[in-house]
Every structure is written in structure tokens, then in C-alpha cells.
Amino acid sequence: MEYKETLLMPKTDFPMRGNLPKKEPEMQARWQELDIYKKVQERTKDRPLYVLHDGPPYANGNLHMGHALNKILKDFIVRYKSMSGYCAPYVPGWDTHGLPIEQALTNKGVKRKEMSLKEFRELCAKYALEQIDNQRTEFKRLGVRGDWENPYITLKPEYEAQQILVFGEMAKKGYIYKGKKPVYWSPSSESALAEAEIEYKDKRSPSIYVSFEVTDGKNILETGTKFIIWTTTPWTIPANLAVAVHPDLDYAVVKVADQNYVIAEALLESVQTTLEWDNAEVLQTFKGSQLENITTKHPLYDRESPIILGEHVTIESGTGCVHTAPGHGEDDFYVGQKYGLDVLCPVDDRGCMTAEAPGFEGLFYDKANKAITEKLNEVGALLHLSFITHSYPHDWRTKKPIIFRATSQWFASIKDFREELLEAVKNVQWVPKWGETRLFNMIRDRGDWCISRQRVWGVPIPVFYAENGESIMTDETINYIAKLFREHGSNIWFEKEAGELLPEGFEHPGSPNGQFTKETDIMDVWFDSGSSHQGVLEERSDLQRPADLYLEGSDQYRGWFNSSLTTAVAVIGQAPYKSVLSHGFVNDGEGRKMSKSIGNVIVPSKLMNQYGAEIVRLWVASVDYQADVRISDPIIKQVSEVYRKIRNTFRFLLGNLADFNPDTDTIPYEKLREVDQFLVVRLNNLTQKVRDAYENFEYMNIYHEVNNFCTLDLSSFYLDFAKDILYIEAKDHYERRAMQTVMYESLVTLVKLLSPILPHTADEVWSFVPGVQEESVQLTDMPEFKEIEHSEQIEARWSEFLKLRDDVLKALEEARNQKVIGKSLTAKVTLYVNEETKALLEQLHDNMKQLFIVSDFAIGGGIEEAPEAALKLEHGAIVVEKAEGETCERCWVVTPDVGQDKDHPTLCPRCAKVVKENYA
16 A cells, blocks of 8 residues: 555645736736626625725826835725725726826927817827826736726816816805916926925025115115125026015124125124125124115116015025015015015016016026126126025926916915814824824915916816906806816817807906906816815715825825815815825835936836736835835845745645535534644734734734744644644544644635735635635625633743744754754654743643654653753753654654554554554
């Protein structure tokens, strides 16, 4: 007889190799065939709703690792919620308007000015929808489950209609107004920008000190005294209308050679060093408030620049005398309003100087720096020129510097409902907690929101103008435009004349002849996406407002979190979200930002083709995503190794359950051996920890807890000694069925717990699990934590035993290295332990030979009785020697009893009995 044929070795068709790049698309095709999203929603439809509202990625370009991190995190949450008592719909969305799409078409050779606005907008829409299709394919490839056939898209008519209603409600409350103010202006985009569209990069700028000569000192200063200003934007000097000083600062009149200058006293030393003054003498000092209304002469033009007071003036740098151009700075604008100054802005849309800057007309502002500096030098007003590199705002799309430029724009007033916004922030749960402080401070400090853009690809600002120039935005006109947009889309605004877009018979006292014009600006794209609580959560019957969660990158505190809060509080008086969770950015393995120029860019598609989406998903679970995270080939290989361990654990469990029927072979918990109960307790604790981690969005904890359970509790302990029972004993032997019971419960529990993170693998494993009814693990619920009697005592006892077992394994390893033994089954272990450990071993009642995977075991006495040769470790002294006897041909145990059965002379009595009873 071939005894190896009598061993119950593992049998499973579940493959050891994942072959994920090939198998995942097959699994996804199966999900599509099942319509798994619809089935999940149908199964959970009567449960409480949990809405994670998707922030719209921009419909342009392939996915980067930030997209993958974001969408996979969302998928973890939605999948978990749908398996833990909720109905959790997931409606993905896309942001589709704005400059990048216009720019992309221009780069492809589209000539916007050679076609109608309607034609150009149709090309933009076509391009955006193509980009959506590409990105949707990649998101689905990542295993993200959602209503992909019915996403929300900001260019859709129903969305645009709701956006118009948001605008209308804000207008009705008086929050929308038109005004001429300095805004971030991008000459490279020829459009105003919002704060969220600005990024800061280093820029080299001229640093100049310029003198303004006093023409009327108001009996305080002598005529001819000069105020000194400092600026890094010489191109704004033609727009100068005043010099600001702080009312409470001390200002000194400093005599240098034969000239008197005025600067802040606190800055005398630094100015003296910069201007290389020798023998500077302070003649007198004044409070800034005493200098108000003194007049100086503009250094280039024949006009006055009065001295005004401003609380914004500081002594952090410069001279304490601030060059004030109300058309080119927010502080300048507000202080200028107080003094009735004009809002002079001699720079056009393209960033070129206009006729209002005589002598420099037509020069691009950056080129004008040199010409203006030379002119200042020529007239004797330039005191110093150097160059500095400093952080400066840039257009985040074109990557080129922006300017502050006063133009006529539409604004959403923040100051009118700032307190409600701040209160709303306090009522939201923020993860991490610092998110609350960050957004609170942003809203506290922000100015009014410039919502108009001078582009064509976007949602038009629904305002009409009467013949007398009065703007019209009434409930009647807004509702009518919203209705038109819902029926025809916003293109109708560009296709029809103003009169055709107004309700029939519309009259206005400002248009006695019935003539109207329409606004040509479009809305800021942040107004588009910021209206999604109305355009999606209110629009769709399967969702609700406020959403339970918004989850985006940390850059969205100034972006979508901010604009959504602003529009929602303005319209409905509360935040559109109950909770906000943010994640960091994805950097390379050294923590550097990914950049094509550095060559360190890693893209999801390449990782999926090489390793599979599961590895990308497991990487997301492995990182502390609330901070910036790292990814590299070594990191991904490390994650792949953890995946391999998890997969091998599944395979071993499946292989040893080939003959197990959970309906008939399960042993009740109370009838299990204590070692089996210990594993059930550990599994139960794992369930609790993993459930808690899911609830708190702590996926790294899941990654480590599951990995530890598979590696330590199962592979290194339970499954390690299980082979002597699973393979050797008869099929229905009580101990074997007991272990299979524990293994089955471990398998089902692990598959469910990991399903949100590794959905492809979980469903693959599920198809091999005996006795399950559901066609996908996604159609099941998470395992529940159970109250198990005496679980703490059981865990305490066996945890102590595992420490002792670790010592025994160390001793066996040393004996193997010294050639005392070969495999551990050739060994006999004798322990010399204290009374406490001896009592523990007696309590456990288990087969210690099996647990230690040795052929013979004995307790030799107390530690003090241990022979010199014993290995003394933390929990006792251990003697390892060769076991006496022969090796059983079937189980490999070494025992003197081999050969007692004459029919099976090469077997031990246990194996002989099993063979006789089952294989005779």
C-alpha cells in the first residue's frame, strides 16, 4: 500500500498565483454581467441611507496616483457600509467646464476665433465626454464599484439648471453683486481666477526703493522731504495713487547728506544697510497718524500721491511706507475706498500696459518692470535696485505668474454670511481634526468670492441688462433660465438673443423700448462643482442632503470643501456634509513630488498592468493616507509580498476544507478543544478591531491586523501544527472536524473583512468556499463581534503558552544549527519550568507534542533542576535531543512504537489504526 495515498492532503483548484492583471478584468466582466452594483443596491434598499458624495475629478487626462488613492478610499467606505447595515449608493461625477479643456483643444489646433461660440462649446463638450469615458474605464479597472452608467456630469442640462437655481437663491438673498475690485488675474489665461486656482512658486523679481517728494508738508514736514517706498512690482508704479503709513507706528525724518527721508523708525537699520547710508541722522519722529494728508508728487507723472493711513502696513520688511495702487492690491483697494481714491488699473486683459500708463503703453507688465525702473532712475527717484527670489502666486493651469488687477467682476459676498459659515464649520465632523481649524481660518480671513470668468466654456452667469445698464436677476428670470437649461442645456444662452431668453412679455422699467442684453461672463468652475449638493444630492432621488461624507485631497479645503460649504450655507443655511475626510498627496519613495522632469512619475495603469489593481488597493490600505504618502517599486513589492501571504493563507484554508460540509460537519463552539476556541476568540477579536478600523477610516490598522492574524495566529501557529491532524487523522475524526470548523469560520470571516479592500480576490475565494449561497461576497454582510464566555481567560492562557512556544522554537532552531536534530519531528523536548508555567501546561490539556511539532515531550522539573546543557530562555530551560525510536512512514513521528502492528510494520499505532479502519 502506498501510505501517502491515505493522507488527506489539501485539495483545491484555487491557484497559488493571483495572475491579477489577467484575472481582474475577467472578474470585472462577471460583475458587469451580474450588474453587481444594482444587486447590492436592491439588497440594501430598505436600510438607512449612507451617502458618500463624490467630488468631481476634472475631465482631462489620464488618472494619476492621487486619483487612485482618492477613488479607492471611497470604494473602501462604500463597500464596507453596504455590508454593515446601510444602503450606500455611490454616484461618481466629473467636473467638465473651464480653461484646461479650452486649452487642450487649442493645443490640438482648434482655432476658437474661426468658429461660432456654439461650435466651440460643442467641441469642448465632446472632448470632455471622451475624457470621462477614458477615466471611467480606468476607475472601473481599479475595481471601484458605482453607478458608472449614470454619473453626474457638470455639463448635463439638469445639473446646469440646478446650478442656476443656486445662483438665483444667492442673488435673491443679496449675496451676488458686481463690482470693480482687484482680483487674481491670469494674463496667460486672460481671465480672473479664484483663490483655489492659485499655486505658489518661486519667482525672481526686481526689488526697488523709490522716493516720493513732499509737495505739501502740512506744517509737519518740509517741502522736498522724501518718503521712501519699497516694492517688487515696478510695473504698478504708474498706478500709484497714494503712500500708506500705519497710524500707530513711529516714523523718523532721517537726514542723509543734504536730503531728508521719511521711513518707519523700526526699519532704519535695515534701510540704512540696504541703501548704504553713511552718517544717517534722525532729525525728528512722528506718529504715522500725524502724517495723514501730507501730499507727495508721483515720481513719474504730474499728479499727487497723498499720505494715507492703513492698518495693513507692517514693519516686517520694506520701509513702513507702502506704495498704494488701488487697482492692483486688495489692501490698497480697501484703504483707497476709505479715502475716495480712483481704482486705476493701466493693464489690459493680456497683461500689457494701457494708455493710462503714459510712456509704457503696449509693454507686457513684466517687460515694463525694466523700462519703469530705468525711468525712475532717470528722474532721480530710484534709490536702490536689486533682485530677489520669493514665493509668488501662479496660475495653477498655465503655471505662469498672475497679477492683481482691478476689473469689473461678479462676486459672491462672503462677509454678509461669514458668521453662518463659521458656525457651519463647527457643526461638521472633521477627519483629521485639524481640517476644522484650517477651513475655519480660511473662511474667517477670505475676501469676497470672484465668481465670474472671461471664458466661453462654462455655465453662463444668468444676468440680463436693461437699456439703462441696470442688471436684472429676478426669481422670474432665474427660474425661466433654469427651465430653458434643463430642456436645452446652457448652449441656448449663446445661441439666442437676450430677448429670446426672457419670459414671454417680460417688461422692465429700465428698458422702455423692450431692449435687453445679456452677461457674457461664465461662472467660476468652483461654483459649478460647489453646486453639486443641489445638482446631485437634491436632484437624484437615491441620494440625500446633507451627505454623510465628503472625501477629497487636502487641497480641497481651499477648493471643493470651501465652495460647497459657501453655496450650501447661502442656499439652505447648513453645510452640505455631516463629515469631511481628507487625504494627503502621493509622492515618490523619497518623499518628492512626482514630476515628469525628474522622471519619478508612477501611474496607476502601469501598476495595474504589472501587479494588478489589488496590489494598488492594498497599498492604499497600507499607508497613513491622512498625511502625504509614498509609492515606489520597492514599496509595491513589499505590499505584493503581504498580498502573497494573504492569498496563500486563503489557499491553505480552502485546500483543507475540500471534504468539509459546513451544514453537517461543523462542531459547536462549546465542544471544541480549547486551542480551537482560542483561535475563534482571536478571530472574534480581529473582527472587532477590523470593524472598528473601518468605522474610523483607519485602513492601515486593517492591513496590519489581518497580516498579523494570517502570519502569526494562523500560519506560524494554528495551521502549522494542524497538519499533523488534518493530513493524518481519519476524515471524520473529531479533532480534524474541529480544526476544519475553525478554519472554515476563519476563511469566511477573512473573506468578508477583506472584501472592501480586495474585492477581486475576495470574490475569487468566495467562488471556492463550500456551502455558501450568495453569488458574490459583496451580497453578504460583515461578520459580527460575538460575546464569548471566558474568552479573556482563554486568550490569556494561550497567549502565555505562545510565549513559551516561541522559546521552544528558538531552542529547536539552535539544536538544528548544531546538527543535534534535523526536522523538528526528530526531536524530543524536555522543559524545566517554574510552577506557574507547569500549572499552565497542565491546564491546557492539549497534546504538547503536536503543539510543539516534536515527537516526544516531557516536563523535567523546575528551572533549578535543568542540566548544564539546557538552553536557558525567558520562560524556562529547554533541552532538545534526538527522539528515540523509528520514524513512522506515514506521519513522520519518531517513536519506539513503530512496528507494533504486524500488518503495518513501518507505521506507528495511530497511523496503523487510521489505515486499518479507513483504507483496509
